[in-house]
Amino acid sequence: MRIYALAVYAFLYLPIGIIALFSFSAGRSASQMQGFSTGWYAKALGNPFVVDALKTSASVALTSALLSCLFGTMAALALTGLKGRVRTIFDAMIYIAVMIPGIVIGIATLIALVTVFDAVNPWVQAATGWRLSLGFGSLVGAHVLFTMSLVIILVRARIEGMDRALIEASSDLGAGPVATFRQVTLPLLAPAVFAGFLLSFTFSFDDFIIAFFVAGPETTLPIYIFSSIRRGVTPEINAIGTMVIAVSLILLIVAEFTLRRGKPAA
Amino acid sequence: MALSNRQARWLLLGPAGLWYAMLLVLPLAVVLVYSFGERGAAGGYQPAFTLAQYANLATRWTAFKNTLMLAPLGTVAALLIAYPLAYFLAVRVNPRWRTLLLVLVIVPFWTSILIRSYAWIFLLGGRGIPALLADLGLGDWRLINTPFAVLVGIVYGYMPLMFFPIYVSLEKLDRKLLEAASDLGSPPWRSFVQVTLPLSLPGVATGSMLVFILLMGEYLIPQMLGGGKVFFVGNALVDLFLQSRNWAFGSAMSVTLVAVMLVVVTLYMRFLKRIGAAREDVGLM
Numbered sequence: 001m002r003i004y005a006l007a008v009y010a011f012l013y014l015p016i017g018i019i020a021l022f023s024f025s026a027g028r029s030a031s032q033m034q035g036f037s038t039g040w041y042a043k044a045l046g047n048p049f050v051v052d053a054l055k056t057s058a059s060v061a062l063t064s065a066l067l068s069c070l071f072g073t074m075a076a077l078a079l080t081g082l083k084g085r086v087r088t089i090f091d092a093m094i095y096i097a098v099m100i101p102g103i104v105i106g107i108a109t110l111i112a113l114v115t116v117f118d119a120v121n122p123w124v125q126a127a128t129g130w131r132l133s134l135g136f137g138s139l140v141g142a143h144v145l146f147t148m149s150l151v152i153i154l155v156r157a158r159i160e161g162m163d164r165a166l167i168e169a170s171s172d173l174g175a176g177p178v179a180t181f182r183q184v185t186l187p188l189l190a191p192a193v194f195a196g197f198l199l200s201f202t203f204s205f206d207d208f209i210i211a212f213f214v215a216g217p218e219t220t221l222p223i224y225i226f227s228s229i230r231r232g233v234t235p236e237i238n239a240i241g242t243m244v245i246a247v248s249l250i251l252l253i254v255a256e257f258t259l260r261r262g263k264p265a266a
Numbered sequence: 267m268a269l270s271n272r273q274a275r276w277l278l279l280g281p282a283g284l285w286y287a288m289l290l291v292l293p294l295a296v297v298l299v300y301s302f303g304e305r306g307a308a309g310g311y312q313p314a315f316t317l318a319q320y321a322n323l324a325t326r327w328t329a330f331k332n333t334l335m336l337a338p339l340g341t342v343a344a345l346l347i348a349y350p351l352a353y354f355l356a357v358r359v360n361p362r363w364r365t366l367l368l369v370l371v372i373v374p375f376w377t378s379i380l381i382r383s384y385a386w387i388f389l390l391g392g393r394g395i396p397a398l399l400a401d402l403g404l405g406d407w408r409l410i411n412t413p414f415a416v417l418v419g420i421v422y423g424y425m426p427l428m429f430f431p432i433y434v435s436l437e438k439l440d441r442k443l444l445e446a447a448s449d450l451g452s453p454p455w456r457s458f459v460q461v462t463l464p465l466s467l468p469g470v471a472t473g474s475m476l477v478f479i480l481l482m483g484e485y486l487i488p489q490m491l492g493g494g495k496v497f498f499v500g501n502a503l504v505d506l507f508l509q510s511r512n513w514a515f516g517s518a519m520s521v522t523l524v525a526v527m528l529v530v531v532t533l534y535m536r537f538l539k540r541i542g543a544a545r546e547d548v549g550l551m
Contacts, residue, residue, distance in 0.1 A: 102483060111311070112297075213508070252377075
């Protein structure tokens with residue numbers, strides 16, 4: 001049993017480990033380890049395409065995560081205790097947004113936005129001189145659809161697990177609704193919101209398939225990596241990949257511990 | 267505060283509602299409408315009302331066939347690997363190590379699937395495992411760009427998602443039931459088959475459904491590890507929208523994909539209800 005578990009962990013981590021190992025190769029070959037060097041990291045970070053893609057990915061992920069947390073938490077608060085048709089509709093939306101394949105979301109967003117933009121651009125251009133097009137906005141829009149739903153689910157679970165007595169106590173002690181919200185509700189929700197932020201950031205940063213359709217002229221890091229792999233495998237891709245995985249790893253460990261600390265001891 | 271409770275609620279729900287209306291309902295409606303249209307002369311879409319696109323789906327039957335074969339196969343393979351691990355972590359392992367071991371299962375799932383699939387191009391490619399096998403005198407193997415490679419990628423990518431619901435259902439299992447079974451003279455394997463396994467079925471059901479749903483829309487794994495030879499519906503969709511720019515046909519295919527998913531999931535839920543393994547909460551992670 002123990003040997004089996006070890007084998008599964010090896011299966012999970014060996015491929016990642018090998019990617020990381022070869023990123024330190026000094027040679028040009030991506031399949032043969034030739035000495036040790038950090039040269040490929042320097043090369044990756046000195047490559048303007050990589051740096052640009054990284055900046056795009058980071059700013060899209062940051063914007064998406066912030067908007068998801070803000071709008072998701074707001075919606076989760078409003079949905080608490082809500083019954084009837086509005087609740088049913090929102091539950092259905094959240095469910096569909098999470099369950100529908102990313103590729104279908106990407107396609108649907110692409111053709112809907114292109115259609116809308118084609119229809120309104122003559123007026124927009126006449127009024128402002130600008131044209132609406134795919135890019136940063138559509139990336140954030142499509143990512144937030146998924147990540148906001150994730151935040152609603154996380155925060156709502158947290159609200160449902162919250163001790164109502166704390167809020168009653170706060171209002172019995174004379175705190176108004178705003179003070180109660182700021183001093184009681186918000187601190188209690190904070191771990192879920194923060195975990196939601198990190199998961200949203202990670203999702204947006206790593207997403208390939210939605211971005212592939214809606215990025216327009218922008219290049220995100222996963223899109224850059226995908227097209228480089230098509231051109232051929234080099235240790236530079238390993239170096240970029242290792243850095244991406246390291247970032248996700250750090251964010252996830254932080255998210256995990258925040259969620260765990262926020263939970264009452266089991 | 268001048269706002270009534272009702273107004274405040276609408277204000278709070280506003281942005282999320284707007285997002286769902288503009289970026290979920292509207293786009294899905296557009297796809298549905300376009301699926302009855304025609305391809306424009308220069309690509310894109312031309313308004314029409316025809317079922318021609320749906321009739322045309324038969325020409326892409328291979329993509330559906332591959333998806334409907336490899337998605338269930340991948341789900342079962344992930345289940346067979348995840349179950350013993352979940353059992354080990356929930357029942358056998360020293361609780362002191364449990365948290366760490368759990369985190370170690372989550373981490374790969376939340377790191378880039380693109381890079382994790384890339385790792386397997388590396389391993390299964392000519393100079394990876396096949397070279398190793400040849401050196402050992404085990405013959406000539408071609409692994410990359412085969413259904414097997416896609417299956418390995420699927421299991422690697424989705425095993426953690428299968429693991430979690432199973433782990434949760436095994437962890438909730440009342441140990442007293444197992445003690446009772448053993449006190450009544452049941453050997454361990456029989457306790458497992460008659461007590462543990464049936465009680466963990468809800469987790470198995472949830473995990474299988476989550477993995478299956480995600481696999482139905484998969485693009486990256488067959489693209490990277492199947493090398494264009496193992497084509498999923500997702501690969502056909504990318505081809506239709508980004509290469510041949512046939513929006514109407516691509517929309518019909520998207521609608522069909524979602525419809526097939528809904529049918530399979532509904533049938534599956536009904537089957538679960540019949541065998542009594544259904545559970546309302548679908549744990550996200």
